Amino acid sequence: MHALSPSFAALLADAILALHVGIVAFVVLGQGAILVGAWRRWRWIRDFRFRVAHLVLMAFIAVQSWFGQLCPLTLWEQALRAHAGQTAYAGSFIEHWLSRLIFFQAPWWIFVFAYSAFAALALACWFWLPPRRRTR
Template identity: 60%
Template sequence: MTLAPAPAALLADAILATHVGIVVFVVVGEALFLAGGVRGWRWVRHFGLRVTHLVTMAVIALQAWLGALCPLTVWERSLRRQAGQAAYRESFIEHWLSRALYFELPWWVFVAAYTGFAGLVVLTWRWVPPRRVRAGARR
């Protein structure tokens, strides 16, 4: 599907915002799950939230191991080209993390980071296990 430049740019920005939201959900969510486990926050054990977090991180790590770019990155880049804007060549995280740190890293560093973070997410299931709410039980 080909869009005019203005709608393509707007949609690319919306995808970028969604991508940032997913990164924040994964990273900040993990920190909050760990902190909430220590502090006794009940919401960090919400089963649906934790499954969503785990599956999201598993997909990210799997993409890295397969050497595949995130579909959001691919879609955003395509829209930026349609809009006549510059598009970055590497993965979303690699591009923005490299910019934040002012140097570039090889792909394997990101694979290792995603894998390590996915391992932390799995370990958090053990340290702060989610709980299923039984039918009729109070939350």
């Protein structure tokens, strides 16, 4: 990472944070879409690829919380910010506002419980509204 200039490291950190927010949005809004889609009878919520990606991401998040691990994207972003000479609370506009959107302070057990409950909901929806593979 030493070959990166500090300004490029900061730009990469912002890109990782934006990707992280996108993944959070996919998981949270995707679950909402699955639940609303069941009620509205949206066929696309049963798309196998969408549902596998959603369930795998949520399971990964829950399992890493059980082991007390931070998300790899968070670790990578923090390393890049350190290389850029930034702190977790200073930096660009993107970093400042997007991090406030998805990060907050709470005891670790709250995150473990929330992630586990959300993963259980995603798994329950897998059986309640099973995905369907496309037939040709």
